[in-house]
Amino acid sequence: MYSNKENVNILTALLVAHGVKHAVCCPGSRNSPIVHNFNECPDIECYPVTDERSAGFYALGMSQCLQQPVAVCVTSGTALLNLAPAVAEAYYQHIPLVVISADRPQAWIDQLDGQTLPQPDALGRFVKKAVSLPEPYDTESRWYCNRLVNEALIVRNVPVHINVPISEPLFDFSVEQLPMERKIELRPADISNTTLTHVCRMFMQAKRPMLIEGQPMNPHLDEAVYLVGDTEDYVPDFVLYTGGSIVSKRLKHFLRKAKKTWSVNETGEVNDTFMNLTHVIQGDAKVVADMIRFNLEQQPHPFVEKWQRLLDDVQQMAESYEPAYSQMAAVKYFEAKALHFSHITFHYANSTAIRLANIYARHYVYCNRGVNGIEGSLSTAAGFSCITDETVFCVIGDLSFFYDQNALWNQNLRGNLRILLLNNGKGGIFNLLKGLEKSPARDQFVAGEHHTSAEGICQQNNITYLKAENMEQMQQGIDTLLYIESERPVLLEIFTDSAEDERVFRDYYQKLRERGTN
Numbered sequence: 257m258y259s260n261k262e263n264v265n266i267l268t269a270l271l272v273a274h275g276v277k278h279a280v281c282c283p284g285s286r287n288s289p290i291v292h293n294f295n296e297c298p299d300i301e302c303y304p305v306t307d308e309r310s311a312g313f314y315a316l317g318m319s320q321c322l323q324q325p326v327a328v329c330v331t332s333g334t335a336l337l338n339l340a341p342a343v344a345e346a347y348y349q350h351i352p353l354v355v356i357s358a359d360r361p362q363a364w365i366d367q368l369d370g371q372t373l374p375q376p377d378a379l380g381r382f383v384k385k386a387v388s389l390p391e392p393y394d395t396e397s398r399w400y401c402n403r404l405v406n407e408a409l410i411v412r413n414v415p416v417h418i419n420v421p422i423s424e425p426l427f428d429f430s431v432e433q434l435p436m437e438r439k440i441e442l443r444p445a446d447i448s449n450t451t452l453t454h455v456c457r458m459f460m461q462a463k464r465p466m467l468i469e470g471q472p473m474n475p476h477l478d479e480a481v482y483l484v485g486d487t488e489d490y491v492p493d494f495v496l497y498t499g500g501s502i503v504s505k506r507l508k509h510f511l512r513k514a515k516k517t518w519s520v521n522e523t524g525e526v527n528d529t530f531m532n533l534t535h536v537i538q539g540d541a542k543v544v545a546d547m548i549r550f551n552l553e554q555q556p557h558p559f560v561e562k563w564q565r566l567l568d569d570v571q572q573m574a575e576s577y578e579p580a581y582s583q584m585a586a587v588k589y590f591e592a593k594a595l596h597f598s599h600i601t602f603h604y605a606n607s608t609a610i611r612l613a614n615i616y617a618r619h620y621v622y623c624n625r626g627v628n629g630i631e632g633s634l635s636t637a638a639g640f641s642c643i644t645d646e647t648v649f650c651v652i653g654d655l656s657f658f659y660d661q662n663a664l665w666n667q668n669l670r671g672n673l674r675i676l677l678l679n680n681g682k683g684g685i686f687n688l689l690k691g692l693e694k695s696p697a698r699d700q701f702v703a704g705e706h707h708t709s710a711e712g713i714c715q716q717n718n719i720t721y722l723k724a725e726n727m728e729q730m731q732q733g734i735d736t737l738l739y740i741e742s743e744r745p746v747l748l749e750i751f752t753d754s755a756e757d758e759r760v761f762r763d764y765y766q767k768l769r770e771r772g773t774n
Contacts, residue, residue, distance in 0.1 A: 258296055259289035260428040262435075263389040263420055266401050267356070268293040268300075269434040274409040276325050276354055277301060278643070280315040282308050284331020286371065287358035289426055291329060297434070300327075303642060307662040308335050312342025313624075313632030314663075316351055317639030320622060321601075325352040325409075332359050333371030336378055341631050346415045347382040348626030349471070349500060350522065353415040354408070355379065359388070361423050375419050385411045388419040406440035413522055447539030455496070455518065455537060455544055456551050462494035464559045467548050468511065469541075471500030471625045476570040478504035478614055479768055480563070483570065490563065495530060496520070496548065498541035501625045502529070503610055520544045573771050574615055574764075581727040582760040583678045586750050587612040587651065590676060590734050594649070595619075597738060601640060605633035605652035607685040608757075609678060613651070615764075630656040634675070635663035641673040641745075648672055649737075654679040655704050664717040664745065671742035675719075676734070677710055680754040687758040710749050720746040 258265055267290070271279075280303045281291045294300045303318075305311035308330050315328040330336055336357040346353045360372045376388040387404040390397050408416040459465045468474070481504070484490045491510070495517040502508055511517070511530040519527055524538035537544070552560055579585040587609075594600060595618065603622045604613045607630065610623045622640070624633055634657060637650035650673070657677050686692055686703040699705040714721035720742055724730040733748045740746055 257429045258293050258431040258434060260430050261289045261422055262392045262398065263401050264289045264293055264422065265431060265434055266392070266398070266437055267389065267405055267418065267420060268297055269437040270402070270405045270409060270439065271327060271354070272297065272299045272434070273437060273439040274325070276327050276409070278303065278318055278322065278324075279327040279329055280305050280311045280318070280639070282306065282311050282328075282330045282335060284335060284358065285426065286332040286360065286422060287329055287356075287420075289422055289429075290356060290358055290420060292429055293434075294327075294329065303639075303668050305666060305668075307665070308338035309341060309631065310635040310660065310662045310666075312339040312353070312355075313345070313635030313660075314639030314642070314666075315353055316342050316346050316349075316624075316632070317603075317636035317641075318643045319346070319351045319353060320349075320636070321640045321643040325354050327354040327356055329356040330358070331371070332357065332375065333373060336375055340379060340382065341627075341629055342635075343379050343415045343417075344382045345624050345626040345629065345632065347384075349624070350413040351415070352411075352413055355383065355415060355417040357417070357419050359419050359421040361391075361421050379415070379417050382415065383417040384414040386417040386419070388421065391421060391423060402437055403440075406438070410440055410442040412442070447537065447543060451537065451539070452544065452547055455520070456547055458518070459494065459496055459548055460551055460555065460557065462492075464491070464493045465557060466492035466495050466511075466514070466560075466563065467545060468495055468497050468502070469499040469545060470497065470502050471623065474502060474504065474507065475614060475617065476567050476574065477507050478611075479570045479574070479765070480566050481506050481510045482765060483566070483768060484510070490566070492559070494518070495532075496544070497527075497529070498545050501628070503614055503623075503625060570768065573768055577764055577767055579760045579764065580756065581730065581752065582757045583608060583680065583684070583750070583752050584612055584615075584757070584760050584764065585727065586676070586678060586730050586734070586752070588616050589731055590651070591616040591618070593734060593738055597647075599646045601644060601646050601648045603633070603637035603640065603648060603650045605650070605656040606630050607653055607656070607683065609651050609653050609656075611685075631659055634660040637675075638663045638666065638669060638673055641670065642668045644672070646672065647674060649674045649676065651676045652678065653684070654681065654706070654708070655683045657710065658706075658708055661710075661713050664713065664719055669745050671744055671746070673745040674737050675745065675747040676737065677747055677749040678752065679710070679749055680752045680757050681706055682754050684754045684757050687754055688761065710747060714747055718744050720744055722746065722748040724748065724750045
């Protein structure tokens with residue numbers, strides 16, 4: 257039996273019609289008719305998450321895994337505002353979240369009634385479409401409600417917000433079946449063969465072309481640009497930019513020397529990252545990148561080969577460098593061991609973790625680089641793990657982990673979630689920012705220095721806990737993390753010294769410079 261709220265039933269029926277099959281549901285009374293419907297509907301699978309901030313990232317991780325829209329439903333009031341970080345991240349990653357917020361009737365907004373605030377448009381420009389449904393009372397208002405839901409759900413590859421005002425009484429579940437609702441479909445145009453051929457021709461005919469793929473990562477390009485320095489011979493005259501954001505600030509500055517950039521993305525947005533954008537191609541970036549690679553296999557380009565030789569040299573240097581016990585040593589060992597495993601998905605948190613992945617990872621890496629926040633990295637990986645049967649590894653720093661520890665307070669988690677926690681007692685990335693060492697506020701107030709362990713968090717959430725404090729323990733711990741069979745998540749906490757982490761990281765780049773100039 258379903259709710260007797262007509263706008264809720266229209267919404268539920270159209271979610272099913274548009275293929276939304278998974279919903280993250282947060283507790284509350286005002287959204288209970290919506291959550292009740294989702295739970296009753298055989299076509300929607302529900303995942304309860306109490307912390308709304310974490311719930312948004314759970315939904316983001318699920319959508320990453322499924323490559324489909326995922327709904328996240330919250331009650332009225334400030335619950336909606338807690339979704340803002342995840343929605344912003346999803347907006348810049350082009351992840352199709354469907355944010356559903358229950359609301360009080362419009363008449364009670366700003367009247368000092370409980371849990372009321374202006375919810376329509378509360379997520380601002382971070383959603384592509386925001387609608388607030390009427391409570392239907394005649395044929396025209398039903399048509400309007402149907403149209404608004406359709407308008408939101410035909411938007412692709414970005415978050416949308418559907419606000420649902422619901423009048424009391426809330427708990428009448430007397431409707432036997434969902435209504436048959438009109439579904440509006442959108443048929444997007446694909447890149448034509450003519451356009452694809454033109455882009456490939458422009459790339460192959462350029463004297464110094466470069467294909468740059470954004471998120472998740474660009475292995476060794478940061479180190480290669482470090483070695484190249486101001487050498488003009490390596491500066492491209494034509495950049496084809498596909499994908500999302502780029503981790504390396506050094507690489508972004510380098511590519512601003514290029515003459516022009518053509519960008520390919522599915523939304524047709526103007527992302528002038530390198531300050532020299534001349535063309536935007538709307539379409540599937542992967543199709544374009546694959547075609548460029550195919551052309552290069554048939555007809556190698558000397559400039560591309562020159563860069564490939566440089567990247568191969570950097571990779572050899574990275575593989576031969578043996579870091580002392582540090583976060584770098586941990587990630588290098590982990591990545592070397594993980595290469596021998598299949599059916600693994602890798603999530604890296606922001607800051608130091610993703611920078612180490614850029615050096616050592618040889619596979620696809622998920623990372624919240626849309627707006628680069630540290631919040632939600634663990635929740636995103638956890639949400640991903642709830643949907644897949646693959647083993648999901650999350651490599652994460654201490655500040656990111658402790659900020660998002662509620663990701664582990666969840667009944668959906670299984671043994672396929674593995675966490676490699678790099679704990680050096682602060683935000684170690686701040687040790688690498690030139691000039692910040694002059695500030696006496698750096699460690700305590702900027703880098704968040706602390707003396708916290710994850711052991712208690714693991715105990716309270718039934719997470720298998722391992723720890724390492726030296727090279728031998730680290731290697732044994734990573735082996736266990738990879739091989740152990742468990743019905744619950746497993747966490748390995750690696751304790752390192754932040755000053756030594758900094759020294760090793762700087763030494764790596766110094767060794768690169770020395771070998772590169774020999």
